Amino acid sequence: MSDAVTRLPAPPPRPDADGRAYHYRVIARAIAELDAAGGERLALPDLAARLGMSPAHFQRVFSQWVGVSPKRYQQYLALGHARRLLAERFTVLEAALGSGLSGPGRLHDLFLRWEAMTPGDYARAGAGLEIAWGWFETPFGPAIAMGTDRGLCGLGFAAEMGAQAAFDDLARRWPRAAFREAPERLRNWVEAAFGGGEARLHLIGAPFQIKVWEALLSIPSGHVTTYSQLAASVGNPRAVRAVGTAVGRNPVSFLIPCHRAIAKTGGLGGYHWGLPVKRAMLAWEAARLEAEAAQ
Secondary structure (H helix, E strand, O other): OOHHHHOOOOOOOOOOOOOHHHHHHHHHHHHHHHHHOOOOOOOHHHHHHHOOOOHHHHHHHHHHHHOOOHHHHHHHHOOOHHHHHHHHOEOOHHHHHHOOOOOOEEEOOEEEEEEEOOHHHHHOOOOOOEEEEEEEOOOOOOEEEEEEOOEEEEEEEOOOOOHHHHHHHHHOOOOOOEEEEOHHHOHHHHHHHHHOEEEEEEEOOOHHHHHHHHHHOOOOOOOEEEHHHHHHHOOOOOOHHHHHHHHHOOOEOOOOOHHHEEOOOOOOOOOOOOHHHHHHHHHHHHHHHHHHHHO
């Protein structure tokens, strides 16, 4: 990767034509406000006022996208939510893997297809690859997406670490690749990740990492597992620390759901892109699961 690429300033996200980016910005700001409250309940009029919207308009936009009311969503952001998930929606990965969920599967209305790079290709650090990149609005703040002609190979979030740091974090993983700003090549896959459709992934990692990421793909949305369960599912129950490292190196956040791995105590554990982002993802998925169950 040339010095010119590494010094490129990450541009601001661009709004799209159909208003989706507007809704994403509203949801991202609302999540940030709710998370910053630290468990204190925010009344609808107060929250809407912070966002510069009428209570009715904000309630309509929020409920349309998340599936539940802002009041209900705040319950999912509470600090004890991860412990409740562990008690109520803990996924035994061996059963999930045995049912065939590790291949192409359904994530809400998202069809996900993926293929992995060979170990030899991975060892070449991206040499010969052209990786397109672009910025997109998401419910969890600005996201940097990267991908090859086979699918998304990177998805990171800038809300906590900043845009340039998020860009550099992904780009340095494949230092010999050629990077080109081309968001139009990625847009359909990114929009599918958050709005339904078919997304494709191109996993670029070491063999052990890919085994861990495959196990993560088996965790249903709205459910969680533990790092020790992940270690057992990849055939090495003592490798909890190595599994945690592989989880932290997951380059395609959200789609490879490393946010669904929590500590066996019920604590959130770590998250590469920031714990507020992880908490928001778990809350959003639980809310979506509840809304789907009610239909």
